[in-house]
Amino acid sequence: MKILIVYGSTTGNTAGIAEALGERIGAAGHEVTVLNAADASAEGLCDGYDAALFGCSAWGTDEVELQDDFNVLFENFDAIGVSGKKAACFASGDSNFEHFCGAVDVLENRLVGLGAVIVEEGLKVDGDYAGNKDEVDAWCGRVLAAL
Numbered sequence: 001m002k003i004l005i006v007y008g009s010t011t012g013n014t015a016g017i018a019e020a021l022g023e024r025i026g027a028a029g030h031e032v033t034v035l036n037a038a039d040a041s042a043e044g045l046c047d048g049y050d051a052a053l054f055g056c057s058a059w060g061t062d063e064v065e066l067q068d069d070f071n072v073l074f075e076n077f078d079a080i081g082v083s084g085k086k087a088a089c090f091a092s093g094d095s096n097f098e099h100f101c102g103a104v105d106v107l108e109n110r111l112v113g114l115g116a117v118i119v120e121e122g123l124k125v126d127g128d129y130a131g132n133k134d135e136v137d138a139w140c141g142r143v144l145a146a147l
């Protein structure tokens, strides 16, 4: 399958998870593209892919604000062509915040509204990949099984 991974990351934590997911999914025999939201454009983003994984950290205080680069993409999210495609979301966050990895919930809701098929409950990582390898790898395994 052709899998797209798009992430928005300010300090590199969600980027690290995205890269790890990309390696694992590639090692499982899929063709993977890992794309920084800063380099992506919404129009037809998912065209040619069988599934897409979306990663985005949260930066609000009172309410959830999507990571800056991803937020630009999100403004035109209805153009990404995700209807009928398999999808799942992930993020690095900080559990001291009220809306821990809140961007995951925002993205999932929007994706469902756009007709995507969410194949696995979103991954919410407290910190970076290095400190949460087992959790990330287990989630990746469940996503792979659902593709």
Ligand SMILES: Cc1cc2nc3c(=O)[nH]c(=O)nc-3n(C[C@H](O)[C@H](O)[C@H](O)COP(=O)(O)O)c2cc1C
Pocket: 008, 009, 010, 011, 012, 013, 014, 015, 057, 058, 059, 060, 061, 063, 064, 065, 067, 092, 093, 094, 095, 097, 098, 099, 100, 101, 102, 127
């Ligand atoms: C002003 C501010 C607001 C934040 N808001 C949230 C939040 O609502 N939920 C959360 O889980 N983490 C929140 N964080 C923590 C970051 O999302 C966290 O450090 C994350 O690992 C950053 O990931 P990134 O490097 O991929 O951007 C916030 C951090 C700051 C400085």
